[in-house]
Amino acid sequence: MISVAVVDDHPLVRDGIRGWCATADPPIEVIGEFATPRAFLDADRARPDAIVLDLQFPGQAVDLGFVAQLSADHHRVVVYSHRTDPDTVLDCLERGASAYLSKEEGGDRLVEALHAAVADKPFHSPTMAKAMHSGRAAVRPKLSDREREVLLIWFQTESKVMVAQQLFISVKTVDTHLARIRTKYAAVGRPAPTKAALVARAIKDGLITADEL
Known part of the structure; x- marks a missing residue:
């Protein structure tokens, strides 16, 4: 069974992701929920197969450094955010994120993105497609x-x-x-x-x- 950690400060979002994962086929187990990226990094926890990561947290500016840090540690990061501006999307992909989804895209697409990330398969969300067509050209992926x-x-x-x-x-x-x-x-x-x-x-x-x- 695929395991994921959810890093998002909104309990309702975490509850929704947990519900979507429980009914996924094949099912996905949420093995950790964290209100901030720092809480995830500091926790004594099992290593998940993938991470669902929000970008905005109370009292903090958006810090894409966490995307780079998690990716550099060989975590598969699926960004799930309200932000949809092309530069932010492309910056996250450049920093190693496996996929980027808007929170308006819903549970089915998030589950699809998680399955693709864990299988190391390509995935394109509408948010990613829009960013690639309207954002910077020739984005260089981040390789370890x-x-x-x-x-x-x-x-x-x-x-x-x-x-x-x-x-x-x-x-x-x-x-x-x-x-x-x-x-x-x-x-x-x-x-x-x-x-x-x-x-x-x-x-x-x-x-x-x-x-x-």
């Missing part, structure tokens, strides 16, 4: 240091087996990293389904140089 390392070695070698051998990880782990990289590119409207497409994206975004290939 390990993802960039896997990507470079995969470009330099002939197979995923060789990547796994060089990094002392399993081929399955290599596949997981590459799937997440593709998901991040798809999330910002720049899908890269093939190795050649990923090479082109990575060079354009400055993740690698032609001399490194």
Whole structure:
């Protein structure tokens, strides 16, 4: 069963998310509810498969640093917010969020986004689509240091087996990293389904140089 944590200061929102998750197919278990991102970070808790994260909290300015911090810690972050301005949406995606939804989009779409995030599959909400068409062009996804390392070695070698051998990880782990990289590119409207497409994206975004290939 998928597990999620909900970070939102409104009890009614948390109750709604818990109800949607309980009736999801397959079901989703809410294993933690937190009124602020700091409460989540400071808690002694089990690690969820994904996090539903609001952006606005009482007495605080919107701080997208928490999106980056959680994503850097390899959490799958699904932002669920009233804010829908393109810059905020794209900033969250750049910082590693798996998906961004408006609270007006409802429970079915949030459940769909959570299932996609945990499976490392692309997901596009209407809020994301609008931001990608009206916001900044050529958004660069945020890759972890390990993802960039896997990507470079995969470009330099002939197979995923060789990547796994060089990094002392399993081929399955290599596949997981590459799937997440593709998901991040798809999330910002720049899908890269093939190795050649990923090479082109990575060079354009400055993740690698032609001399490194």
